[in-house]
Amino acid sequence: MAETFDLIVLGSGPGGYVAAIRASQLGMKVAIVERERLGGICLNWGCIPTKALLRTSEIYHYMQHAADYGLSAEKVGFDLTKVVERSRKVAGQLNSGVKGLMKKNKVTVVEGTGALTGKGKLTVTTGDQKRELEAKHIIVATGARARDLPFAKADGKRIWTYRHAMTPAEMPTKLLVIGSGAIGVEFASFYNDMGADVTIVEMLPRILPVEDEEVSAFMDKALTKQGIKIVTGAGVEKIESGAKSVKAVIKGKDGKSSTEEFSHVVVAIGIVPNTEEIGLEKLGVETDRGHIKVDGYARTNVEGLYAIGDVTGAPWLAHKASHEGIVCVEAIAGQKPHPFGTWNIPGCTYSRPQVASVGLTEAKAKEAGKQVKVGKFPFIGNGKAIALGEAEGFIKTVFDAKTGELLGAHMVGAEVTELIQGYVVARQLETTEAELMETVFAHPTLSEMMHESVLSAYGRAIHF
Known part of the structure; x- marks a missing residue:
């Protein structure tokens, strides 16, 4: 029964x-x-x-x-x-x-x-x-x-998925991360900070490819500065796993293939x-x-x-x-909620520095036929960021030039995964640039940069 x-x-x-x-x-x-x-x-x-x-x-x-x-x-x-x-x-x-x-x-x-x-x-x-x-x-x-590589399935020893990378039996000395989405970049950031020699290989022309192009470019420079080697427009063609190392054949954007040895591989190519x-x-x-x-x-x-x-x-x-x-x-239950849509779902990457975004990138907004006003404000112009010793990064806002609608917001820097929710709420409430410019932000806070980015889109930034 x-x-x-x-x-x-x-x-x-x-x-x-x-x-x-x-x-x-x-x-x-x-x-x-x-x-x-x-x-x-x-x-x-x-x-x-x-x-x-x-x-x-x-x-x-x-x-x-x-x-x-x-x-x-x-x-x-x-x-x-x-x-x-x-x-x-x-x-x-x-x-x-x-x-x-x-x-x-x-x-x-x-x-x-x-x-x-x-x-x-x-x-x-x-x-x-x-x-x-x-x-x-x-x-x-x-x-x-x-998702596994078709030619080299994860074994938990030398070839890892995220589950293996979270419970390592040993610290990688030289790590290959395949894929540069949020998962790949987060593990690259973690293991690099813990002392591993890290290489990221990405098939697309830039890392974090779903993010705004300026954010991707900033992250490329920031992670490279930290010592991470980044190879874009490239693919891993073959992996040979041995007892103590992994050999990977990497085909670069120039079409040439090279073989490199790593202690471990993290596969982060999707789900x-x-x-x-x-x-x-x-x-x-x-x-x-x-x-x-x-x-x-x-x-x-x-x-x-x-x-x-x-x-x-x-x-x-x-x-x-x-x-x-x-x-x-x-x-x-018959409650008649609004139908679900993905238009206002924030995305966050918890690397160092952090990345967060919601809505359309500048490129996507223009592809959609929008006339845009774009504002940008750097962390170096914010007192709290300087006091924290976290003066690298920026906040970017994209507005509809005709209506003032906040089309998208894109951030890179310390604690931006917390800051992004302010813009998510603003979009949910259908707030325009006028309400955002008239909103008082506490001082000194990182959130002041959100205000300044909005002001910047309309030529009114105060502190930069």
Whole structure:
């Protein structure tokens, strides 16, 4: 006899568990199915533990440069085992927090591998045990996994995905990072700050290719200055993994190939949605290159079946998944939320320096036929940035010249991943340049640069 619920959520990542909580708040009887750990990849193997690692490398960098702040620190070093232990402890603490939230919200947690077996039906397998669940509504939130190189799959020894890079058994001496998106750049930044010799190889003409071109160019110079070797317009053609090293054949933009030896390789070339073997084909669910096709309310082409998060396509971000989940559940409950859209989803890269953005780049705005006004303000013009010893970076804002609409904002520098939310709120409220220019920003703060960037777009910058 199948157990019956109002809603079943398959997957407990930041999309799944948030959807489950919101559904419970709206009076639904909810079950959530998870084959590994509550919280999914983001909480256990992604967003959170990587930030713990990056915080360690940031502090280690400051300790090595204590003299810049009038301090002294001798024999600075680190214990890799303890660095990893701290990261795992942070993830474990939050995993326990999600367990508590499930209990508090009376969400039934079902451990095992779930698969759709019919309309409104799902079977959970744990070992040789099977558990049948039924619900009028089912949300697929199974997330994604790291994409392997077709000619050199990750082995956890010399060739790593992000999961291996978070729990290294040894410190790389010479590291190759393939791919320069947020994940690649973050690991390059972490290992470089911890003392490894790091090389980034990117197939496209510039690193962080989804960011504004000026931000990419700044990051290229900043990371190069830190000692990271960056090779763009290049591809890795072959990898040979040995007992103590890896040989990589790299084809440069000039078409010439060269072989270089590394101690380890991190593969950060994107993700693959976890849509296999969960019963989608049986129900005739429409997909596009593996991603489930949905509308603005996360509805698939099959009545009563929904999908949220990484399985639905870009941007592959935790906060996108969470918001999708809330919109989906509220629509199911008849709350009539606004349909989900990606127009105002911020992106953050937690390297040193940090990168953050929202909306259109200057190039994309012009491609869309917009007449733009662009403002830019450097960190060196901000008192708080200078006092912090973080005077490198800038904030760039892009406005519609006709309407004053804030089309996009792009930042690089210290703490910009926190600052970006100001512009996200402004865009959500449909704020124009007039309201932003009239807003009072506290002094001394880094946020003053946000104000100055807006003023700069209209020829009114005060401090530069």
